Amino acid sequence: MKNLVLFFTAGWLLFACSGGTQTEQASETPQEQEAEPAKMSEEETKLMTAGVKVYGQYCVACHQADGKGVPGAFPPLVQTEWVTGDNTRLISVVLNGLQGEITVNGETYNNVMTPHNFLSDEEVAGVLTYVRQSFGNDSEPISVEEVAEVRASSAQ
Numbered sequence: 001m002k003n004l005v006l007f008f009t010a011g012w013l014l015f016a017c018s019g020g021t022q023t024e025q026a027s028e029t030p031q032e033q034e035a036e037p038a039k040m041s042e043e044e045t046k047l048m049t050a051g052v053k054v055y056g057q058y059c060v061a062c063h064q065a066d067g068k069g070v071p072g073a074f075p076p077l078v079q080t081e082w083v084t085g086d087n088t089r090l091i092s093v094v095l096n097g098l099q100g101e102i103t104v105n106g107e108t109y110n111n112v113m114t115p116h117n118f119l120s121d122e123e124v125a126g127v128l129t130y131v132r133q134s135f136g137n138d139s140e141p142i143s144v145e146e147v148a149e150v151r152a153s154s155a156q
C-alpha cells in the first residue's frame with residue numbers, strides 16, 4: 001500500500017510540476033533543484049525535507065519561491081551574507097524576528113519579519129538548512145543543537 005501511495009504522490013507531483021510554458025520551465029530557480037545527496041547526511045536530508053515544507057508554509061509569501069524576495073519590501077535569500085554568514089544571527093532572525101533598516105546585497109529594506117519562535121528546533125534547523133543549500137547558496141547546514149543554543153540564550 002505504501003508503494004502505491006508513493007507512486008501516486010510522485011505521479012501527482014510530476015503532473016503538477018510539468019505545467020507552464022517552455023520559458024517558465026527554462027527559468028527554473030535554484031530553489032527548485034535539490035541539493036546534491038552525496039554532500040548531505042541522512043539527518044541533513046531529513047532537515048531539508050522538513051525545511052521545504054516550512055519554507056512553503058511561512059517564508060514563500062515574502063521571500064518568494066525563487067528566494068529573490070520583493071525588491072524594496074522583502075530581502076532576497078540568494079547569495080547574501082545574511083543567509084550564508086553567521087549562523088547565530090540567522091537563527092536569531094528566524095526565532096526573534098527583525099525590524100528596522102537593514103542592507104542586503106546593497107539594497108536597503110525597512111520592513112518587519114515576525115518572530116517564528118513557535119517553530120520547533122527541528123523546523124528552524126530544517127528551513128535554514130534548506131535556505132542555505134538552495135537559491136544558489138552552498139553553505140553548511142544548521143544543526144538542531146545550534147538552534148536550541150540560540151533559543152536558550154534568547155530566553156535569558
